[in-house]
Amino acid sequence: MKKLLLIKASSDINDKAIMDIHCHAEHYNISAEHIEIASIEELKVKLQNKKLDYIYFAGHGNSDCFGDERTFIVDWSEIGQIICETDCLNVGAIVMLYCCKGGLNVVAYKLFSVCPKIEYICGAKQNVKNIDLIIGFNVFMYNIENRNIDPILSAQKATLATEIRFECFDRIEVEANPLYYYKYCNGNN
Numbered sequence: 001m002k003k004l005l006l007i008k009a010s011s012d013i014n015d016k017a018i019m020d021i022h023c024h025a026e027h028y029n030i031s032a033e034h035i036e037i038a039s040i041e042e043l044k045v046k047l048q049n050k051k052l053d054y055i056y057f058a059g060h061g062n063s064d065c066f067g068d069e070r071t072f073i074v075d076w077s078e079i080g081q082i083i084c085e086t087d088c089l090n091v092g093a094i095v096m097l098y099c100c101k102g103g104l105n106v107v108a109y110k111l112f113s114v115c116p117k118i119e120y121i122c123g124a125k126q127n128v129k130n131i132d133l134i135i136g137f138n139v140f141m142y143n144i145e146n147r148n149i150d151p152i153l154s155a156q157k158a159t160l161a162t163e164i165r166f167e168c169f170d171r172i173e174v175e176a177n178p179l180y181y182y183k184y185c186n187g188n189n
Helices: 015-027 040-047 076-086 105-114 130-146 151-162 171-175 178-185
Strands: 002-008 030-036 052-058 065-068 072-075 089-098 120-124 166-170
Touching: 002 015, 002 040, 015 030, 015 052, 015 130, 040 072, 040 076, 065 076, 072 076, 076 105, 089 130, 105 120, 105 166, 105 171, 105 178, 120 130, 120 151, 130 151, 130 166, 151 166, 166 171, 171 178
Parallel strands: 002 030, 002 052, 052 089, 089 120
Antiparallel strands: 065 072, 120 166
């Protein structure tokens, strides 16, 4: 059975959104759980001994960091390091960034550059509301789990369904990008 973990880092993520994610996961025979964190140290502890197929980071985000200014803010690179250190992802797992700007190239590039175990990253490229993320990620997972469609195409379908720009990054394609190579693999970051 596949496993999904939702990591809630902001009180702005309401309980109904979490319930919706759990309900949809059950439809796809995915075991879902959620945790709430208030520090990066707490994240490290809670990811220990997990093996996940989907990991949602739910909170506030921008091109530099993730979290909630009322509790903690962390750089995307540090999140990537923790994912790697805890070895919490199964092969083919998808990191889902349930926040504004989680689908920006710079966010994916930072995460990929510090953790070679991350294969896919999906998020929205713009400021969004909770409901936009709920619907978009439901469409994304429906296409992957129910229709067996590739994650990249599934993100495009989420964009078409919501008119919110969703992007899914595939490590293999990103590593072939000269900008990624120059900035993150050539010692220029």
